[in-house]
Amino acid sequence: MSGTPRTALTIAGSDSGGGAGIQADLRTFFACGVHGMTAITAVTVQNSLGVQGFTEIPADVVTAQIKSVAEDIGVHAAKTGMLASAEIIEAVAGTLDEVGIGRHAVTPFVVDPVAASMHGDALLRDEALEAIRTQLFPRATLITPNLDEVRLLTGVEVTDRESQRHAADALLEFGSQYVLVKGGHLYTDPQCVDLLSDGTQYIELPGHRHDTPHTHGGGDTLASAITAHLALELGVPDAVAEGKRFIERCVAESYPLGAGIGPVSPFWRLQH
Template structure:
């Protein structure tokens, strides 16, 4: 009999193209050796060319999914992705408290504040930004905004390493334990440097910038790899470093699919570690 693996819950939207959202989270969880569970918040209509539309799931159905898995299977770590509306965000936050997930508990919680697709298509209602700041960030072990999301959430325009550090300080004021300000969109920087901070430590994680357009689902994959590492009981700095290694290789192995932007690929982990992922 196979030993029961660690578990991770993703609360996010479904990507019909399979490159991002719930689908990216589940395949990353699998590649990182954890059992993935889901609470679907929205169904998107999208492919490699962009998002054509989305429909929100009723908030009570979202929270029922969370309660169903948390009270039966147990959750070792959780993350959010696309949450779509302020009402869903508020209900998710309340439910996380009820099932004891978040920074004040023993279950780490990662918030990926998804506001738009990489094509620029809106994935978050305008009124939901404030709910993310006030409802999710104070409950978060870690938040993982990209530079566009930093600007939407704080008004800070990150143009260099100094302003990246300032953005981290501003974001931490909303109450998360840690923040990872991703630098992938800072194209003037020859390296891809993400900044991890808890307000005391400022840890720069540098990675290679690959000349590829096939990066669909990169943010979801990074947050999921970090969440999987937290489920394996790594501390936040080690979990983020592991996630950074995972996404760097996944970007390097991204593949063309459809007429637009293809997805990053976690398949390298399966090809090079046929028996088991390297995470414990």
């Protein structure tokens, strides 16, 4: 690569174990060929066994990080991960409008509505769910909830392909342009079928289900891979398809780490 690469911003929490959050996002941005930038919302105390605690960054510091990089460097696509509180969510939403990020602006915006870790540890305070629905989703180009997050946000229990479509419809009512209902947790299906919809079309994206417990950071990696490809000027369906291919290979190449659940791995990209 020569010249200045395209840029992507992640607004999310830091994972001290390096498997998810900001760390996973930056690894993925690099592997996909874009320059990664950060606005850190929280510092977590976590390892392969789970999250032992987290400390929020003051909302004004979060928004100052966004403005600093957007006004100087520029942002070609952005995503959110762990946002921790309603105060941070509301502050981020207003700042995105100021710097021109979101579905009604020039810069694509992906919302990964992180509500809990894969261990079941809470990463989002209760009052923040409504702020995600009302403040972030209407600004989102794409939202990428897993099935647990779908249930928390809409009350829809996804058990099959039909209810996956119902969930997509319910989520789109909150105002995003597209929704990707991830099917990796739908273990009754022999494949991992994600569903992308804008309310007029339903695109099924099947993938191979790999027999591994090491999937830490999978949701972050998928959302950041999609964001990277949006930064590279792909349309949403193509960016999602590329992100799906990327995460499938990352899961296939995941590795054990510590005494618990290891991370998905983008290291395969370095071999090609």
